[in-house]
Amino acid sequence: EARLVESGGGLVQPGGSLRLSCAASGFSVSNYYMSWVRQAPGKGLEWVSILYSGGNTYYADSVNGRFTISRDSSKNTLFLQMNNLRDEDTAVYYCASDPYSLLFGVWGQGTLVTVSS
Amino acid sequence: DIQMTQSPSSLSASVGDRVTITCRASQGISRSLAWYQQKPEKAPTCLIYGASSLQSWVPSRFSASGSGTDFTLTIDSLQPEDFATYYCQQYNSYPLTFGGGTRVEIK
Numbered sequence: 001e002a003r004l005v006e007s008g009g010g011l012v013q014p015g016g017s018l019r020l021s022c023a024a025s026g027f028s029v030s031n032y033y034m035s036w037v038r039q040a041p042g043k044g045l046e047w048v049s050i051l052y053s054g055g056n057t058y059y060a061d062s063v064n065g066r067f068t069i070s071r072d073s074s075k076n077t078l079f080l081q082m083n084n085l086r087d088e089d090t091a092v093y094y095c096a097s098d099p100y101s102l103l104f105g106v107w108g109q110g111t112l113v114t115v116s117s
Numbered sequence: 118d119i120q121m122t123q124s125p126s127s128l129s130a131s132v133g134d135r136v137t138i139t140c141r142a143s144q145g146i147s148r149s150l151a152w153y154q155q156k157p158e159k160a161p162t163c164l165i166y167g168a169s170s171l172q173s174w175v176p177s178r179f180s181a182s183g184s185g186t187d188f189t190l191t192i193d194s195l196q197p198e199d200f201a202t203y204y205c206q207q208y209n210s211y212p213l214t215f216g217g218g219t220r221v222e223i224k
Contacts, residue, residue, distance in 0.1 A: 047213040102208035
């Protein structure tokens with residue numbers, strides 16, 4: 001069974017950095033489309049970034065240049081490096097994946113990132 | 118960017134009711150549409166992909182249709198466990214975008 005477990009969230013000051021991790025089991029992160037999706041408190045879902053099996057990456061305009069998605073195949077883990085964080089980055093960050101397409105067939109439980117001074 | 122507009126934003130219904138949620142894309146997306154269910158304090162789960170294909174675990178009371186710009190999700194005979202927020206998502210082009218959500222509440 002495919003499973004994703006996020007970690008690394010927490011409280012950070014504006015301008016700070018944080019790295020989220022998403023440990024996968026039941027499949028290889030190298031073979032799936034791997035994504036980050038976030039949800040601000042009381043709001044809807046917002047796609048953040050995606051990493052293809054071939055290595056291509058794409059980002060939402062709101063995070064482009066500040067966030068970097070990557071993976072460590074040996075640890076079967078996806079990462080999101082978040083720099084220059086802003087108040088509006090406050091959200092629950094979900095790791096999500098799919099073997100075939102750019103949708104989100106499997107989700108983690110989410111990790112909360114709070115950007116506040 | 119492709120804007121996804123869901124309606125209604127919320128609805129109240131009773132157990133046993135038939136519920137229909139619509140999702141409109143600002144430009145054609147073929148059948149590259151998914152539907153998600155999210156219960157409070159939980160991660161979303163994918164119900165539908167390819168506009169009308171149910172995930173294997175989804176009950177048959179759920180159905181979906183559409184192509185191009187107009188899509189619908191229908192729940193026949195609403196059950197207590199179906200009270201949740203539903204989101205559509207297009208995966209035709211970047212940025213990947215979601216609708217604003219439809220909250221299905223108990224009447």
